[in-house]
Amino acid sequence: MKRWVWILPALVIGTALGLLYGWVVDPIEFTDLTPETLRADYRADYILMVAEAYQSEKDADLAARRLAIFGSDSPAEIAASALPFGRENGFSASEISALETLVAALRAWQPASGAAP
Amino acid sequence: MSERRFPWEAVLAFIFGAALGLAYAWVLAPVQVIDSAPEALRAEFKDQYRAAIAASYAANGNLTRAQSRLALLNDADAYQSLSAQAQQLLAAGQTRESQQVAQLASALQGLAPTVAPSTPTVPIAATSTQAQDPNAAATSTPIETETPLPFYTATARPTHTLIPTPGKPFELGTQENVCDESIGEGLLQITVQLTSRRQLPGIELILSWSGGEEHFFTGLKPELGNGYADFNMTSGVFYTLRAAEGGAVVPALTAPVCPAANGGTFFGGIRIVLQRP
Incomplete structure (x- = not known):
């Protein structure tokens, strides 16, 4: 009779160890991910790169194309999403300014005409 | 007289439980991907990330920062990746992007003209505080590693200008x-x-x-x-x-x-x- 007492604890311990191994020790590794899954700081930094390039290129069409990797939101919204992160995480004044310039340009940008007014 | 037998039932229960746990962790509820690093992106998105790094470098001329950003992609050979991408962009007729990527590739080799920072829209002279940590994917967020970056100065140059090459001419x-x-x-x-x-x-x-x-x-x-x-x-x-x-x-x-x-x-x-x- 005593022998059967150990089955339930063994089952529980086995399950717990299985979960620990599957979630912590050797979780499934994902590759070939899409940019929507990027961590917030990488996402903000990508948008900052687009803003820095825009400062020099002044090409809203190209900036919008670069931001389109984040999905179907409007490019202005995508660009604006980096601002709160930048303000809270020590982006410099020039970087914030670059982001603001990009957001303003993309808000004025019309995809049909293909260029900011 | 009672005979002590090996507790096969408990062992089987343990194995069954472990299998159950693994099936749940790997199949039913795998780890959710919400905070991925650039190195895990699909190849086409890595290309776009690389192109953005090159465009940013073309604008601000900050090679150290470009290198830190490139490190996030974990390319085996960043120069080769950039060179190959420059060729693909050229073949696709994207001349400007191709030039930017090729310029960054050459800069990595210490060969090419470096790019002077373009004039900010709003004239600002401030130190930049945000920097990417090359090892950020494995450690903390890049924002937390603050490294002073070169001074952005508002010069009179209207567009980015090539500084004469530090290497010898052809x-x-x-x-x-x-x-x-x-x-x-x-x-x-x-x-x-x-x-x-x-x-x-x-x-x-x-x-x-x-x-x-x-x-x-x-x-x-x-x-x-x-x-x-x-x-x-x-x-x-x-x-x-x-x-x-x-x-x-x-x-x-x-x-x-x-x-x-x-x-x-x-x-x-x-x-x-x-x-x-």
């Missing part, structure tokens, strides 16, 4: 007429390379003649070499070749008259090697 390596009927008539073949024979992609070449000028880039035909470019010369026209970033000027290039196998003549080609010491 020299004429070899020049030879090619009388080969199997090659198109009047084909000017140019290879741009280092003296170590490493070919350089994305180098802008300028060919001028009386009444015309053509700009083209090396690397457009990677199957013939990363530093290869060619041009079809018109017979009887004299051309002058040079690299856009300066160096040797190769004048008086014209398709040579070669003897054909049938006793006649045909216009041959010229093969030129430009190299950087």
